[in-house]
Amino acid sequence: MTLKQLEAFYWAAKLGSFSVAAARLHVTQSSLSKRIAELEDDLGKALFDRTGQRSVITDAGERLLEHAAQILDIESRIRSDLDMASALRGSCRFGISELVASTWFPSLVARVRELHPNLVLEPQVDLTLNLERKLERGELDFAIIPGPCASPNLSQEKVGELAYKWMAAPQRLAGGTVLTPRHFSEHPVIMLSAEAGLTQAFEKWAAEQKLEIPRALVCNSLSALIAMVMAGVGISLFPQSYVEPFVRAGKLAELTSTPAPHNLSYYFQWRTGDTRAVVRSLKAITMDEADFSVSSPLWPEAGKARKQGPGARRK
Incomplete structure (x- = not known):
């Protein structure tokens, strides 16, 4: 039994798709299937029922899932405790709105590169509902988008509010x-x-x-x-x-209108139950760096001093 085998099993089970899990782990689907098959041989138990059109997790797989989550979380915590500068590795795929991308996103990238130089960021800029769907399907690690979201599959924490x-x-x-x-x-x-x-x-x-x-x-x-x-x-x-x-x-x-338009709040959203270090760490950095009062660097008027507003960076 190896960490890579447990990781392949965990994400295939959580995402309900071998192809989506393989994309998340940046391996081919055949490599992911091989790791799961090797884990099943080692345990002597079938973890997925492959008789139908889709692979369905078995009772043995359900029992293993919680253990796998705990082991992967411990592995992440060990890396974090022993070497904070390079604790997070691999890639992080996440969604952001155009407003986030054109305001404080560069400062978020700079902070992540400073704290976690071995982590590769893969942002996707899209509209709210599109990113929520991708997040629910497990195609993203998290999203920073307007909310709140009503889905029980997603958890959220407010980042800022805009008038x-x-x-x-x-x-x-x-x-x-x-x-x-x-x-x-x-x-x-x-x-x-x-x-x-x-x-x-x-x-x-x-x-x-x-x-x-x-x-x-x-x-x-x-x-x-x-x-x-x-x-x-x-x-x-x-x-x-x-x-x-x-x-x-x-x-x-x-x-002017009466009544005035509603304010719009932005949230850091992640899949409910996802306690991985990459989500925890990026959420903490996001809460510190979020500053919607920053002008777009693409505008000629940008760069002028701006008063800190709601959702401004907290020191």
Whole structure:
């Protein structure tokens, strides 16, 4: 019995798929199957029933699963205790929203490289629901996305909260304009696609106001959405601190609505029961580095001093 065999069995059982487990461990499916077969030969027990279209864990496999989890956790703790600088190895595949990617994500990467130089980061930038599905399927170690998530398969911890404001180009609507149902019928509302956490929050807000949006446009990129609004195509909801440089530059105008849009909270989400050191460590680093008040380094207005806001980095 080896750690690699137990690791192959554990992830195949937890993820319910040999192919997904192999991808997570960066081995071929045949290599993963061989390790599990060798473990079954060593124990003299079948750990998976392979008679159907999908392999199903057996009673013996269920009994082994908890032991395997404990052994793998001990191995991770041993590495952490003996050598903090290189405790985490291998790869970490995780999901982030575009907003995270364009604000404080570089500082997270720098911190991880400092503390865990042997850990390879594999971020995936996508919309909220897409990342939640991948996380539930076990294709990701964790995700930093808007929430909260209602799935019992996922655990979460709040990272920060952002205030949102309606915005338009000044040539379309003047700053301070109080939006009415007439405005929403006369001006196209541009939103992210339905998989985005912001869109879900917007739809909830609109439903509470019994507001119909007859001229909605859909975009799957926050950067492209901002560019479209600045070009005068329509109005949209943006995180206030994130687009503040464009407001100061006169490229966007803040609008008012009653009631105000809902704030949007961001969460560090992981699979319930996943106690691996890589998840614990990256969660702790995330909570320390998260700072949504940072401007995108791609913007010419970026780099100016900004006041710390909700979710700012904690020293």
